[in-house]
Amino acid sequence: KDGRTYTGTYFQDKKHGSGEMEWPDGSKYQGTWQHGKQHGKGKYISADGKEKFGEWYEGKPIHAVR
Numbered sequence: 001k002d003g004r005t006y007t008g009t010y011f012q013d014k015k016h017g018s019g020e021m022e023w024p025d026g027s028k029y030q031g032t033w034q035h036g037k038q039h040g041k042g043k044y045i046s047a048d049g050k051e052k053f054g055e056w057y058e059g060k061p062i063h064a065v066r
Contacts, residue, residue: 008033023047031056 008019014036015021021038022028031042037059044052044061055063 034058 003024004021006015006019006021008015009017011017015033016035017033018031019033020028020030025047027047028045029038029042030045031038032040034040038056038061039058040056042054042056044054046052052061054061
């Protein structure tokens, strides 16, 4: 409904495992999910193409590598 798209795996109707979320502005998160939230290793790509690799915990970045 809000223009986001998710491609990846689900478990019990929640994003879980590997997947990619894309927002209407073109930004993306590619990585692992747990219970519907970004969790574990992933990559965030901003709308202007800048990439940040790091770790997420319950939907929030906790350690960005670059």
